[in-house]
Amino acid sequence: MIIPIYLSSLLMNQSGHDVVKKQISASMASRVHFYLSSLETELARLRRLQMEYVSDDDLLSLGTAVSRMNDFERSRTILSVKSKLYLLKSSSPFVENVKLYVPALGRSIMANNFDDTIPEAELAAMLEPGNMSATVFGFQGRLLLSGVYPDAIYVNRQPVLAIEIELSKAEIVRTLSSMANGEAGGAVWMSADGTWNVTSGLRPPVLSELSGAIGTKPADDRASAPGQFTMKTDAGSFFVAHEYSPVLDSTLAVLVPAEKVMQPLNRHRDWIWLLSLIALVLVVAFSYWIHRLIHKPIKRLVVSFRKVEKGDLGVRVYHRNQDEFHYLYNQFNHMLGRIETLIGEVYEQQIRSQRSELKQLQSQINPHFFYNSFFILQGLVQMREHELADKMFRHLGSYFQFITRNGAETVTLEQEMKHASSYVEIQKFRFSGTIEVEQEELPAEWAQAEVPRLIVQPLIENAYLHGLENKTSDGRLRIGFREEPDGRLRIGIEDNGEELDDLQLERLRKSVSAADRAIETTGLLNIHRRLQLKFGPDCGLSLSRSALGGLKAELTIRKDKEDTA
Structure with missing residues (x-):
């Protein structure tokens, strides 16, 4: 929220900066145009007066009839002319002096003094055709206006009268100074050909660069419009406003130091940056305070909840400040304490229930097996097959010893397979x-894996009882092992019994998949439940059609699963 507002403020400040800059440039251009127009008007007026003076009766009499005048008339006419020249000089503050050259008289008349000669070089410059056609021309650091009578000077004839007006450079400098008054800048009025200039407040290097930047006389009248640009020099940057006058064939320019003009805006910008820095510090401090006050406690609480999700109930969090988080942390700790207590009670009850169920399941052994075994043993004794009877006794002893031992709820897979082998040997009789019977060797790395007791032998017994009991020949029983890449072992018991149809197989599968919801657990269901209680839901018993044609019962166990019984 703060960043868009701050950026908008910066854009508004920059926009105001540009507007003020344009207004300053427009003001400077307007000032240049005003002074240049005033100068054009004043010089045009002086030019008209100059031409009117050369047509004055007294001046013409002095230029054409001086030889017919006596001394008194000549002196009176000279004084009258001098008075008129003085009036012309006094009519404008821009006039420094007025000089009249009378060839017939052989002397000059001046408004300011009684000198009667004009230097030859100055007179030659005054009579120069180019200078007479120009409004203003420069001579030895002075600005002059010249006019002759008659205009036939362009042919090889001596003029009757020649009048020269010298402009006051001091007054022009004062006018230029007023254009940049209070701005610590400067102004310049210079000819298009660079032969003369009048400056105020400009050092020569700046004037030189300005002359190069403005250039000479524009190529067309459209270039006479006011122009503005920024000029960078060794002395600093300047705002420049200039305008060319076709009437005067000269350019008027004013320069203002950019630093001086933009100082209030720069100060305002500095204040904005200072306030921005203060605001940034405050925002960072406030953000850090919010982080410590709210985000950090919440993050600590979230991390604690994630640990609880992974089963770590020993997590406890503490908060020093007496605020809402202190209450939340205390309730969180209290909740975990209650959960630990309840889990302990439920877990203990579940363990007791599992142990009771396992002992009950282990005792559900088919009694018909005992009867059949004793009948076979009786027959061997009656037939005096003492060696076979002794072998039968040893297998029965090993079998009864295994199923009647209640001290351990789990055995090694090697012990379980030895018990299953004893049962197979008894059934061979x-x-x-x-x-x-085809029985593969148990993989050596699985020999010491802990498994629940009586998980393989009941499946072999089920194969004999329901798949092979009615076989009179060609019965087959296969016991095999298959290791999985994920660290599990599959123990398969399959037969070639012919009495199992697809409907019975599907019913057995459904009963095994619903073993955890069954009220009574017997037979295959007790094996499946015990395996899942120990190894987890991805292990247990699965039933399918055997490649031999009968039932295939497959046990899945995990070697790295800890004993939960």
């Missing part, structure tokens, strides 16, 4: 010659 019952199904002698009718069922072929």
